[in-house]
């Protein structure tokens with residue numbers, strides 16, 4: 191698939207076709223980093239009619255605010271309706287593209303970059319590798335194959351993707367090749383200490399207190415080897431925090447040695463929960479997430495749960 195995808199991009203840039211880049215809803219560091227890294231590479235190649243976007247409101251979580259390439263972002267309702275070429279990033283299913291999923295139909299051609307075990311198989315050219323640690327790893331290969339030199343701006347975006355999805359080189363897909371890529375990215379002059387601090391180690395005091403509260407109400411179900419907790423809209427309101435501060439909270443319970451599965455239920459509406467699941471050891475949480483309408487990886491997955499928190503937990507226990 192590589193040669194067809196690379197040829198499609200070269201011909202689109204040569205013809206100065208319109209190119210739309212889309213990443214998944216509630217973008218994380220891998221979604222945004224892989225998309226903005228490739229976006230800047232396409233601009234370097236000569237593309238002048240290019241937009242990057244994601245579904246939902248165009249709010250950039252604080253940790254990503256200084257990311258290079260953000261100037262290429264447009265709100266979803268400003269995104270071109272019929273791009274000549276569509277490229278998607280880190281989205282395992284069409285539903286992860288929200289309203290922008292229609293561009294799969296309206297675009298002239300499409301390229302999909304993804305690394306989820308739960309990838310559902312959409313798009314014309316599928317650059318999909320479930321053994322890749324991050325979509326940013328696939329994006330780096332694309333940049334290389336396009337013949338674009340890695341500059342510091344592209345590298346910083348890809349580095350954010352790599353550290354986000356490997357948990358700073360801790361997770362199982364952290365191969366020698368991932369470290370070699372990281373070395374090349376750091377060689378461009380990016381400051382890994384500064385980038386890591388911004389992504390992982392920056393929280394307001396309100397968020398610290400919120401974390402404490404949510405962690406203190408965690409429940410361990412010894413028989414099921416399950417640990418879980420709930421963060422409500424009221425918690426966010428009381429501590430005056432935006433929803434994205436909850437992104438790192440699952441790591442506060444995934445470390446529980448008495449559990450194989452950790453779940454965090456993040457309330458997004460009275461009867462709607464964004465559920466993060468993490469596995470330890472032999473557990474495969476992606477199978478649970480897929481059974482409940484979501485997706486992800488063996489040790490990190492998620493889905494949208496409906497009903498009360500207790501009802502969602504019952505669904506999880508049943509699926510487990």
Ligand code: 5GP
Pocket residue numbers: 282283286306308440465466467483484485486487490491492493494
């Ligand atoms: P997180 O818990 O960090 O939000 O997500 C962990 C993993 O699960 C990510 O790889 C993400 O793509 C996947 N994931 C999380 N929520 C959903 C969801 O609602 N649907 C699908 N398909 N995947 C999800």
Ligand code: MN
Pocket residue numbers: 214218220221280
């Ligand atoms: Mn992602």
Ligand code: MN
Pocket residue numbers: 220221280305324325355
């Ligand atoms: Mn990813």
